[in-house]
Every structure is written in C-alpha cells, then in structure tokens.
Amino acid sequence: MTAQVPSDGATGAAAIHDIDAYMTRLGQAAREAATTLRRTPTGAKNAALLAMAEALEAARGEVLAANARDLERGRAGGLDAALLDRLALDDARIDAMLEGLSQVAALPDPVGEIDGLRARPSGIQVGQMRVPLGVIGIIYESRPNVTLEAASLCLKSGNAAILRGGSEARDSNAAIAACIARGLAAAGLPAGSVQVVATTDRAAVGRLIAMPEFVDVIIPRGGKSLIERITREARVPVIKHLDGVCHVYLDATADPEKALAIAVNAKTHRYGTCNTMETLLVDAPLAASLLPRLAAAYADKGVELRGCERTRALVPEALAAEEADWHAEYLAPVLAIRVVDGIEAAMAHIERYGSQHTDAIVTESWSLARRFLAEVDSSSVMVNASTRFADGFEYGLGAEIGISTDKLHARGPVGLEGLTTRKYVVFGDGQVRR
Amino acid sequence: MTAQVPSDGATGAAAIHDIDAYMTRLGQAAREAATTLRRTPTGAKNAALLAMAEALEAARGEVLAANARDLERGRAGGLDAALLDRLALDDARIDAMLEGLSQVAALPDPVGEIDGLRARPSGIQVGQMRVPLGVIGIIYESRPNVTLEAASLCLKSGNAAILRGGSEARDSNAAIAACIARGLAAAGLPAGSVQVVATTDRAAVGRLIAMPEFVDVIIPRGGKSLIERITREARVPVIKHLDGVCHVYLDATADPEKALAIAVNAKTHRYGTCNTMETLLVDAPLAASLLPRLAAAYADKGVELRGCERTRALVPEALAAEEADWHAEYLAPVLAIRVVDGIEAAMAHIERYGSQHTDAIVTESWSLARRFLAEVDSSSVMVNASTRFADGFEYGLGAEIGISTDKLHARGPVGLEGLTTRKYVVFGDGQVRR
Structure with missing residues (x-):
C-alpha cells in the first residue's frame, strides 16, 4: 500500500509514500528501544x-x-468551539505540562518491584517482578498535551511508545515530539523510545493496531466510535475506555445531608467527565422528603431533570424519562432520576443499564454497604462518596493514562502500574524437579 | 444458521438444530448465573x-x-495411541479428579480480598477488591478430566463457565457434566454456573468466541493451531498458551555440579511439557570441561543432540543444528546446544529465538543473576533452578488452569487469581470532590 502524504513544512518531515513500510520502521525501532528501556535504570528515565x-x-x-x-x-476548517478549546495551548497549559513531567519523574518506578516472594517446599523461592509491557501504541484526538503526558508515563514505566495524535493537532504534536526527542537524546536513550507518527494518513492507524510483532498493547483515547472501531479491528490487546453511565443510589438509610451533597456533587462538579453521575436512584421512603430539595439544588445549577412517574409525582417540573434515558451518558447538565424500592431494585437497575464504570451508594447501613460493594460489578464501587473521585490522581496513582472499562489486566483508573505486567522470578541454589 | 447434529443416545441430549440459538441460551444462562456467583459465599461454592x-x-x-x-x-476412528492415552479414564484418574476437587475446595477464596486500602487527602479510603471475571469460556481437547478441573477452578473463583471439550471425549464429558450438574443442584447453585456444550458441531466454538455480551474471556487449551485460530477469530479477550521454547544458560561462573544437574533435569524430567528446556546455551569457557560430561548424561537418557559448530568440536556425535533448531519446541528427547560468549550473547539468543515462556541462568555471580532476572523478558525467569519448576503447583498457586504466554492480565502459571480481576472500592463518609 502506498499513500501520498503532503510534505509537512512545519516539521521538515519528508513525504511518506509507503505507510506500511513507515509504520514497520517505527515498530522495529520501538521494539529495539523496548529492549533497552527494560534495563534502563530509574535515574536515566527521570533524567x-x-x-x-x-x-x-x-x-x-x-x-x-x-x-x-x-x-x-x-x-478555517470549521472545527467547533469545544474542539478548538481542547486543541489550544497557552502558557498556563505549557506550565501544566512542565509540572506534569516533574511529577511523573518524582513518582516511584514500578519496574523491578518484587511481590510475594515466598519459599516453596522444593527449596526454590518464587515471586512476581513488575516489568514493562514492551511497546505501547496510543491513539488519541485533538489535545496536544496528551502527547507529552502519554510519552512520560510510558517512558517512566519502561515502555517504548508510538503515539498517533489527531490530524488537527499535527503541528503542535510535531513541535512537542521534537522536545521529547531532545530529552531522550540528552539522557542517552534511544530515539525509538518515544515516536510520534508523522503522517495523518488513516492507514497508519490501521497498521499500528495490526503489528503484534512490534506492539504489545493499544490504548485508544477519544470518542466512543473511534474506540469501538479500534477494538473491532485491532490484532493486539486493547486497554480501552468506553462509556461512563454512573449511578448514585440514595438508600432510605442514608444521612440526608450526605445524600444531598453527594448527589449534587456527582452531577454538577463537572458535566463532561466520564465519572459524572448520569442516573440518580432514590429509595422510595427517602424520595418524598429529599427529591424536592434535590430538585431545587439542581434547578439552581441549571440541570434538566428526566424522571420516572414516581419522580414526576414529587418533582412536577421533571420531564418524563424514556427508556433511552436510563442508557444515556449525557455528558451534559441533564440527569435521569428513578425512584426504586430498596437496594435490590437499585442494583438490578445498575446491572441492566450501567456501563460498569463507577457506581455509589449512600447509606448508613453497614450490611447494605457491604452488599453493594460486593455485588455491584463496576470498575469503581463507592460508599458515601461522590463518583467524581474515580480518577487516578484522587486514588493516589500519581498519574493516569486513562480509565479502563475492561475487566482484564487493568480496570478503572490506569496509572504506571497498569502499563506494566508481572513475570515470575525463581531463585534457586541448584534445585531440580523430583 | 442451523446445523443438524446427530442425536446423542448416550447422553439423551436432543438434536440441536440451531447452534446460534443454543449457544445464545447457554450464554444467557451463564451471564445470569455469574450474577449469582458473584455474591455466593465461599461455603456454598465449596459445598x-x-x-x-x-x-x-x-x-x-x-x-x-x-x-x-x-x-x-x-x-475405530483411528486415533493415535498418545491421543487415546489422554482420552482414557481409569479408577486412578478418577481418584485424581476426586482429590483435585477437595484440593480446590480447600484453597483460599480469592474473591473479596481487598489490597492496598489507603487513606487519601480528600478523606476517602481507596483499595482494590478481587472479584470474578464473570463468564469464562474454555475450549479444550481430548482429556476429559479437564472438564471437572476447569469447572472447579471457575466455580471457586466465582465465575460461570461454558466448557467445550473435544468431540472424541463426547460421552465422557457428558457423564462428567451430569455429576457437575448434580453437585451444583445439591448446593443450590444455578445450573448455568457450569455448562458443558452438548454439541460437537464446530459452529458452537465460532459462536462461543464471538459473544462478548455473554462471555468475558476465552481460555483455549490445546495444540498451537487451535489456539492461533481462536485468537485470530475471537471477539472477546483470550488468555492463551502458545509455545514453550525454554532455555538454560550455563555461565562460566556456574557451579559445574549445579549446571549439570539443572541442564539434565530441565531436559529429561519430562519431554512433552511446555517448561522443558529445548535449547541449552553454554558459555565458552565452561564448554570444554562440561559439554562432554553433559553429552554423556544425555546419551544415557537417549537424548539426541543438535549443536552449533563449537558444540560439535567438543561433542562429535552431535548432529549439526540448523536455524530451525533454535526455533524448535521439540517436545521430545531432542536438544539444541549452542556455545555462546557470555551473558550478552546468551540473552541475545533468548531474545531472538525464545518464546518468552521460561528461561534460566546457572551462575554463582550475583551481578549476572541480577542482570538476567531484570533483562530476560519471559513469563518465568530463573536463577539456579530447573525450568521444570514453571508450574502452578510448584509455584504454590494450589491449582492451575494453564500457563499464559500473554503479557496482559495473567502471565505464567494461571491459578485462581488469574481467573479474577480487581475493582476499586472507595469508602467515604459523605466526601465530595472540591
């Protein structure tokens, strides 16, 4: 396959005629760099x-x-305001990128950590050592600061990275890539440690996700349709984030003030984030006293309410919720509300409509809290806390490459540890198997 | 799609006309059972x-x-002797199956374990709780005891299982499935907790690996071609075992007696296992004194040697190794031997030809041992121990569903823990995000 890509004057990159051959070269360089990075000491990575x-x-x-x-x-191409905002850099955003680099440098290095070393009856000792995954491909959109953030997390965890940003951020990414390359060179690390794909040809993505010989895992960041397409077409494992249809369930045993504070915070702290509550479930005995107060608080913030019949009996201004509302990830000042009969009904609703992202219960009951924690099958399950806490920084991971809605390997916020794996190490003194 | 399957008189199963609809029913039943199993206490699973x-x-x-x-x-169908042996049950094998069940019942339940619970500055506590994966599909060949073993490990780890054995073990698997069903019923657990696919139609496998709505992970056990095909066609994550091209590197700093014992054991303890050494790497300064002794020991055991030129200069009876020998997983009394110059050359050979399964160094050098442990990228890396130890029982996992050669999620021997995942749990007292 060949594809003519316009020469990129801004970065001096020559036209890339053969996308397959170009991506193969990136893959080979990354694989070689990964061999070096696996044994690179923490100090050199931080440098x-x-x-x-x-x-x-x-x-x-x-x-x-x-x-x-x-x-x-x-x-000129008609990008909307939200996209332009995500694309834009200014001095404050560059300061944040600089701050992010020193924070990642200050994090403990997960590589080499050995867990659970124990002696076995045969005389060997067995443990598990944390090691890099190898080569990570990251595919993302618009925000150019992701280029540096992803590069820093992959490097710190000892992985080589191949980064493919959005075409709209082409020049920004190339300029940032040059800074990354200078940093690698200054520390004596191979240029293949972090490579930014220098073509905006879509065929490059198709090739990146289909080189299991060079790439160990793909992390797509972006809209649901991008992620679904990559998951469908990838020939390597994918760590992905799909939707966040998060619930808060206010049980009859809840402290009403905590319930009010959490329900308002989980919806209104930020609207566009994946850990924002999209559906509020209210236990029937609590609804009459609490829903009108909650509705007033939401009205203050300009949140549109869409409720079940029992909700609308208490909050007449709420619109009628339809089936689609229970599935919706609004990412907007809109909230679905349902009155339910107890924790069973609440958990059944979450099981049916949730996206296994983040769900919370508000209760003072020890037994109900324990049930909710054990039985709700989501990447984060909370008691008496706002869903907005589901975040790598809030959880103390120090950094976050994303939030995984997968079950295997990494679930929930993914930090440096999620970019590593564990191999078994065996220490012997000449033992053989009997 | 419809497929006519011959009515199975032995098990009384009716003909299954519509494979897709049948597999969908199994999938739905498994998904429902998984919801129950998630909250089933240890005692009921053990019962x-x-x-x-x-x-x-x-x-x-x-x-x-x-x-x-x-x-x-x-x-009558002309199965070869090795296959008939794997298919055959006798009282001793049934005793072993019974023993296996009580061993799994005696293992600690991984579900519900919370790791790393810590307080955060916001006032929340965050930890990770081990939870079942959900529904596990297992595809395997010939050995009918796998049916019970896989069922017990999936159940103990709180997962629903859909088991698809080989057509040659059809009647055995149906009889064992009946015992599993009686055990589930006696403990009051749903029949969907463990289901054995009652058709030998190949379309059932195609459907099983393409139902992400019902199946969370597929574990294929069998020959390389089966596993490659399933990996290629699966629409759900696969935990797999490919080949085991395992190496032992005897460094010049090795204790010669340990070197001899380990090199002989790693090759000759069993020939057909994935953790058997297939290539021996010998540091040049050690070769002259040790290779002739080693060759004599291998000759005693009837192992055919295939060596590089330097090997053949010391061991004239060795055949000339070809490039294909360095890639070979013989699973037979055949060994490739190469004389190398030091640990760098040994690790380069392993990097190029190995399958990232299990590799060992024999050395008395602290520094070389540390380098080998850090730099060899295999699921098990050993110092002064036989590769034959790479095994769930030897590692103390208590049981093993297989050995994963994947990097993500589970790497190396997979026990109960590999059949679970971790979700974040957050304990609060009304905290909201500022």
Missing part, C-alpha cells in the same frame, strides 16, 4: 523526563507558534 | 465442589462406561 521539560521550556515559543497554525487551520 | 465429588464417586461406573464408548469410537 530524560527532566530534559524533556527543559527542551519544552526552551521551545515554548515554537510550540505556541505551531499550535497557532493548528488553531488557524482548525478555524 | 458444590464436594457435592460434585460425591456425585462423581456415585457415578464412577457410568463415567467409566461412557469413557469406554469414547475409546472404542476413537480406536
């Missing part, structure tokens, strides 16, 4: 991260200029 | 395991009779 920060500080003007070109092209 | 053992003891005659029919059909 590279700090050198990247220095390079970015020195190239701040160039990065902002490249970003201005992307924004201009985006405006 | 079911022990009731299965009672049922098997009571049906011992029927199971052996069913197995005799399979063997007769196999002989």
Whole structure:
C-alpha cells in the first residue's frame, strides 16, 4: 500500500509514500528501544523526563507558534468551539505540562518491584517482578498535551511508545515530539523510545493496531466510535475506555445531608467527565422528603431533570424519562432520576443499564454497604462518596493514562502500574524437579 | 444458521438444530448465573465442589462406561495411541479428579480480598477488591478430566463457565457434566454456573468466541493451531498458551555440579511439557570441561543432540543444528546446544529465538543473576533452578488452569487469581470532590 502524504513544512518531515513500510520502521525501532528501556535504570528515565521539560521550556515559543497554525487551520476548517478549546495551548497549559513531567519523574518506578516472594517446599523461592509491557501504541484526538503526558508515563514505566495524535493537532504534536526527542537524546536513550507518527494518513492507524510483532498493547483515547472501531479491528490487546453511565443510589438509610451533597456533587462538579453521575436512584421512603430539595439544588445549577412517574409525582417540573434515558451518558447538565424500592431494585437497575464504570451508594447501613460493594460489578464501587473521585490522581496513582472499562489486566483508573505486567522470578541454589 | 447434529443416545441430549440459538441460551444462562456467583459465599461454592465429588464417586461406573464408548469410537476412528492415552479414564484418574476437587475446595477464596486500602487527602479510603471475571469460556481437547478441573477452578473463583471439550471425549464429558450438574443442584447453585456444550458441531466454538455480551474471556487449551485460530477469530479477550521454547544458560561462573544437574533435569524430567528446556546455551569457557560430561548424561537418557559448530568440536556425535533448531519446541528427547560468549550473547539468543515462556541462568555471580532476572523478558525467569519448576503447583498457586504466554492480565502459571480481576472500592463518609 502506498499513500501520498503532503510534505509537512512545519516539521521538515519528508513525504511518506509507503505507510506500511513507515509504520514497520517505527515498530522495529520501538521494539529495539523496548529492549533497552527494560534495563534502563530509574535515574536515566527521570533524567530524560527532566530534559524533556527543559527542551519544552526552551521551545515554548515554537510550540505556541505551531499550535497557532493548528488553531488557524482548525478555524478555517470549521472545527467547533469545544474542539478548538481542547486543541489550544497557552502558557498556563505549557506550565501544566512542565509540572506534569516533574511529577511523573518524582513518582516511584514500578519496574523491578518484587511481590510475594515466598519459599516453596522444593527449596526454590518464587515471586512476581513488575516489568514493562514492551511497546505501547496510543491513539488519541485533538489535545496536544496528551502527547507529552502519554510519552512520560510510558517512558517512566519502561515502555517504548508510538503515539498517533489527531490530524488537527499535527503541528503542535510535531513541535512537542521534537522536545521529547531532545530529552531522550540528552539522557542517552534511544530515539525509538518515544515516536510520534508523522503522517495523518488513516492507514497508519490501521497498521499500528495490526503489528503484534512490534506492539504489545493499544490504548485508544477519544470518542466512543473511534474506540469501538479500534477494538473491532485491532490484532493486539486493547486497554480501552468506553462509556461512563454512573449511578448514585440514595438508600432510605442514608444521612440526608450526605445524600444531598453527594448527589449534587456527582452531577454538577463537572458535566463532561466520564465519572459524572448520569442516573440518580432514590429509595422510595427517602424520595418524598429529599427529591424536592434535590430538585431545587439542581434547578439552581441549571440541570434538566428526566424522571420516572414516581419522580414526576414529587418533582412536577421533571420531564418524563424514556427508556433511552436510563442508557444515556449525557455528558451534559441533564440527569435521569428513578425512584426504586430498596437496594435490590437499585442494583438490578445498575446491572441492566450501567456501563460498569463507577457506581455509589449512600447509606448508613453497614450490611447494605457491604452488599453493594460486593455485588455491584463496576470498575469503581463507592460508599458515601461522590463518583467524581474515580480518577487516578484522587486514588493516589500519581498519574493516569486513562480509565479502563475492561475487566482484564487493568480496570478503572490506569496509572504506571497498569502499563506494566508481572513475570515470575525463581531463585534457586541448584534445585531440580523430583 | 442451523446445523443438524446427530442425536446423542448416550447422553439423551436432543438434536440441536440451531447452534446460534443454543449457544445464545447457554450464554444467557451463564451471564445470569455469574450474577449469582458473584455474591455466593465461599461455603456454598465449596459445598458444590464436594457435592460434585460425591456425585462423581456415585457415578464412577457410568463415567467409566461412557469413557469406554469414547475409546472404542476413537480406536475405530483411528486415533493415535498418545491421543487415546489422554482420552482414557481409569479408577486412578478418577481418584485424581476426586482429590483435585477437595484440593480446590480447600484453597483460599480469592474473591473479596481487598489490597492496598489507603487513606487519601480528600478523606476517602481507596483499595482494590478481587472479584470474578464473570463468564469464562474454555475450549479444550481430548482429556476429559479437564472438564471437572476447569469447572472447579471457575466455580471457586466465582465465575460461570461454558466448557467445550473435544468431540472424541463426547460421552465422557457428558457423564462428567451430569455429576457437575448434580453437585451444583445439591448446593443450590444455578445450573448455568457450569455448562458443558452438548454439541460437537464446530459452529458452537465460532459462536462461543464471538459473544462478548455473554462471555468475558476465552481460555483455549490445546495444540498451537487451535489456539492461533481462536485468537485470530475471537471477539472477546483470550488468555492463551502458545509455545514453550525454554532455555538454560550455563555461565562460566556456574557451579559445574549445579549446571549439570539443572541442564539434565530441565531436559529429561519430562519431554512433552511446555517448561522443558529445548535449547541449552553454554558459555565458552565452561564448554570444554562440561559439554562432554553433559553429552554423556544425555546419551544415557537417549537424548539426541543438535549443536552449533563449537558444540560439535567438543561433542562429535552431535548432529549439526540448523536455524530451525533454535526455533524448535521439540517436545521430545531432542536438544539444541549452542556455545555462546557470555551473558550478552546468551540473552541475545533468548531474545531472538525464545518464546518468552521460561528461561534460566546457572551462575554463582550475583551481578549476572541480577542482570538476567531484570533483562530476560519471559513469563518465568530463573536463577539456579530447573525450568521444570514453571508450574502452578510448584509455584504454590494450589491449582492451575494453564500457563499464559500473554503479557496482559495473567502471565505464567494461571491459578485462581488469574481467573479474577480487581475493582476499586472507595469508602467515604459523605466526601465530595472540591
């Protein structure tokens, strides 16, 4: 397959005629770099991260200029305001990127940690050592700061990374890639450690997700349709985030003030995030006293309510919820509300309509809390806390490459540990099997 | 799709006309059972395991009779001796199955275990709770005891299982399935907890691996071609075992007696297992003194040697190794031998030709041992121990569903823990996000 890609004056990249051959070269370089990174000591990885920060500080003007070109092209191409906002860099965002690099450098290195070393009757000792996954492919959209964030997390966890950003951020990503390359060079690490795909040809994505010989895992970040397509077509494992249809269930045993605070915070702290509550479930005995107060609080914040019949009997201004509302991830100031009869009905609703992302119960009952924790099959299950806490930083992971809605390997917020795996190590003194 | 399956007189199963509809029913029943199993206490799971053992003891005659029919059909169909041996049950194998059930019942239940619970500055506590994966599909060949073993491990770890055995073990598997069903019923657990696919139609496998709505993970056990096909066609995650091209590297710093013992044991303890050494790497300074002694030991055991030129200079009876020998998983009394110059060359050979299964170094050097442990990217890496130890029982997992050569989720021997995942749990007292 060959594809003509327009020469990219901004980065000096030559036209890439043969996408397959180009991606294969990136894959080979990444695989070789991964062999080096597996044995690179923490100090060298941290030195590279700090050198990247220095390079970015020195190239701040160039990065902002490249970003201005992307924004201009985006405006001319009719990108909407939200997308332009995510694409835009300014001094504050660059400061945040610099801060992020030093935070990742300061995190403990997960590689080499040995868990559970124990002696066996045969005389060997067996444990599990945390090691890098190898080569990670990351496919993302619009936000150019993801380029640096993903690069830093992959490098710190000892992985080589191949990064494929959105075409709308082409120039910004190229400018950031140059800073990454300078940081790697300064620390003496191979250029293949972090590679930013220099073509916006879609065929590059198709090839990236189908090279199991070079790529160990793909992490797509972006809209649901992108992620579904990549999952369907990938020939390598995918760590993915699909939707977040999060619930808060207010049980009759709840402390009403905690219930009110959590229900309001989980919906209104931010609307566009995956850990925002989308459906509120209220136990019938609590509904009459609490729903009108809650409705007033939501009205203050401008949240549109869509309720079941029992909800609407108490909150007449709520619209009638339809079946689709129970499935909806609004990512907007809209909330579905259902009055239910007890924890069984609440958990049945979550089982049927939830997306296994984050679900919370508010209760003062020890037994109900224990049941909810044990039985709700979501990546985060909470008692008396806002769903908005489902986040790598809030959980103390120090950083987050994303939130996984998968069950295997990594579930929930994924930090450095999720970018590693564990191999068995056996320490012997000449033991053989009898 | 419809498929006519011959009515199975031995088990009384009616003909299954519509494979898709049949597999969908199994999938739905498994998904429902998984919801129950998630909250089933350890005691009830153990009771079911022990009731299965009672049922098997009571049906011992029927199971052996069913197995005799399979063997007769196999002989008539021209199955080879090795396959007939794996298919055959006798009282000793049934005793081993009974023993296996009580061992699994005695293992600690991994479900509900909470790791790393810690307080965060926001006031919440965060930890990770071990939970079942959900529904596990297992596809295997010939050995009917796998039916009970897989059922017991899935059940103990709180998962529903759909088991698809080989057509050659059809009657044996049906008889064992009946014992499993009686055990589940005796403990009051849903029949959908363990289902044995009652058709030998291949379309059933195609459907089983393509129902992500019902099946969370597929574990294929069998030959490489089966596993490659399933991996290629599956629409759900696969935990798999591919080949075991295992190495032992004897460094110049090795204790020669340990080197001799380990090199002989790793090859000759059993020939057909995946953790058997297939290539021996010998550091040049050690070769002259040790290779002739080793060759004599292998000759005693009837192992055919295939060596590089430097090996053949020391061991003239060795055949000349070809490139294919370095890639070979012989599973037979054949060994490839290569003389290398130091640990770098040994690790380069392993990186190039190994299958990332199990590799060992024999050395008395602390520094070389540390390097080998850190840098060899295999599911088990050993110092001064035989590769034959790479096994769930030897590692203390108590049981083993297989050995994973994947990197994600489970790597190396997979026990109960590998059949679970971890969700985040958050304990709060009304906390909201600021």
